[in-house]
Amino acid sequence: MAHIQCQQVTFCYPNEQPLLQNIHFTVEPGQWLTIVGASGSGKTTLLKCLKPELTPHGTQSGVITIDGQSLQTLTPQQSATMLGFVHQSPETQIVTDRVWHELAFGLENIGCTQQEIRKRVAEVAHYFGIHRYFHEETMHLSGGQKQLVNVAAILAMHPTVLLLDEPTAQLDPIAAKSFLHTIKQLQQELGLTVIIVEHRLEEVLPLSDRIVVLEEGKQLYDGTPQALAEAVTPQSRLYESLPIAARVAMSRQRQNIPLTIQQGQRWVRTQITDTTRFNEQTLPTRNPLVEAHELSFRYTPQAPFIVRNFSCTIYEGELLAIVGSNGSGKSTALKCISHLLIPQRGTVKLAGKKLTSYKANELYTTWFGILPQNPRTLFLHKTVQQELFDGIGADKHARIQQYIERFSIQHCLQRHPYDCSGGEQQKIALIKILTHAPKILLLDEPTKGLDPHMKKELIVLLKELQQQGQTIVLVSHDLEFCAAVSERCAMFFDGQLLAIQAPRPFFASNRFYTTAAHRLTYPHLENAITFEDVMSRC
């Protein structure tokens, strides 16, 4: 008997076109269902329709049942306990100041006794290993830990269904993988039914039992992951989200598409015959623009040095990518270079002169343009139009207008900045910074929260900017992005920069901290690092 059943579900917001049309699928108990679609296709709305407390206002027709019982007839108690919902942002879901209280919150709401709460909280804390930071304040946890606490808090209520809305969007790749595997473990060990909306199909596709594809509110596909790879064409928007093994194989065949790297390697060994090395392009000679010499920085005298003897030369007109794991101090290094933080030791020279000899306001308008990790923190006005044009001299208006057209965000101009999507917010922030034509663009984690389509757009934009002579330095933990866009790559580890090379030798010489394309084709193809490299040999 089906656990959750959606029959002819249609939903529309008041006074708007129908958002969801005729959604029809069934989830067996203990199955993992992934809902996939481009942004705006209605997948979050569909997920929220499955949870009565979160269903948005609007008209809904069709029937959604859980265990044969319609969602409308569930009591508040049942609805809160049977269905657990994990939101996208780890930060906003946490409402109390201590981890132990967060775990107990849901149980308090449903009126459990002191003893009952104590036992369930202990049980769940033990299962997830949270007992190590049980008394910590929630604001001191990392993103991955916060999301884990959220899941644990929901599991303490003993749900039978877990609904997850892009839970790894705000997490770095390692935390994301760890999170998804924890959910898989829950599904397998407890038999939980999991319904998840995700972009990172590379990791999620092999874990799923069924896939539902939504496009503009209509259900395009409902079946197994293997068959999905057969149903998607290279022209559809979903193609970019598929795992690299699938995309590579789809160029030659329609059946038996490999989904994981391991399956893909078998395919590559038999199907790709041309194994010549790729030529390594010589780096063009450029003038040095920023020279950082043995910078060292720590926040307090008792703390360890975050940046230690960090030396780096940034050349004019290049695109330098600094990769490293989450929390390694890459952003701090960037701030030291740009004088936002003053290093305790070391010097930085900008165009031959010391950084301290520049005035602050000209430093940040004509020399450095800094895009923060969270572009939202840049916005101060009520409309995008005001945001871009307020307080800017008329001589720069033409340039802003040009950028608006090139980044194609005309439709956002009258909206509130917070109402725009993640990719649009980033474009707006980028224009704000490019207004003053800074010589060096510093981007801090530009791919956070972006889906694959937006990432592709960003790559094109950055490459265009570099063609026009803009110097760009970006800091990221997204290896595929860095391999595709950069001219030089450097690894940040233990406070220093290691191994500054062109992307091809950089990624080709690594075995695990490298792009999926390289992991897929090594050792068959010695130095393929991007999807395009692999495709050129198919």
Next chain:
Amino acid sequence: MSELSTYHPFVLCSFFVVLLACTMFFMHPVLLVISFVAAFTLLCRIKGKTAWKQLYWIVPVILLSAVINPMFSHNGEHPILYVNSNAITLEAIAYGFAIGTLLATMMLWCQIFQLTMTSDAFYYLCSKGSPTFALLLSMTLRFVPLFKMQLLQMIAAQRAIGQDVAQGSYIRRLRLAFRILSMMITWALEQAIEGADAMRARGYGDQKRTTFSIYTMTSQDRAALYALGTFIGLLVIMTLMDSTYYAYYPTFSTMQVAPLHLILYSGYALFFFIPAWQEGRFQKQWHIYNVSK
């Protein structure tokens, strides 16, 4: 933090209420001095060497009080000198000292209270009174640092595009600050909506809530409560025996030095030093443990 934080919040709270009340209501110099010394010792035990910095404000407060009181109060039978036909009396000076000591002691006990009562303990006490208020307290403690962090991030982001809140003309800075604040409020409201959704999804609603606490009453808590009960008994006896009463005007009362009263005063002192003794005991335990490793 402090070793005393291991006690049950109810015990801690009762202790502090009683200690503060004794300090406030009894003007007897011996009792005041006992309270002051006990508070200072405890603070030294908790904070270590830095507690001696407190003397920087304690001594001025006491001296200031001793100087100001005689200027306004001219009662007393032992005038020292006359200023504009107003008598500066010995009693007034002594009373000034007493009031100064009282103020300083109150502040010291309040500081100790802040150091030993954690937010968890506050939460527990509030939850016994009003569960809704307790949840509100917990959420405030969560959101205030979060908002502060977001505000700092916004200021830093603006600084990185050349708009510094700390430099430039006043008007420009004020406008920038207002805009940042306004956007902060928008952001906070958005957070609130999403947070409210998350709370609703976890069953927060009109039904009755229970509260969870991480504290249990231990034998050391019970022992402390017995000590407190004994002390209240002692206080009753002292009041009946007139040991607590001391007047400064019209002149000093006679100091009670009969053995009975001395015993009562020592009992009082004993109780006041219990927290300092406990704090020292735990710290010594820890020190012994460290040394023996």
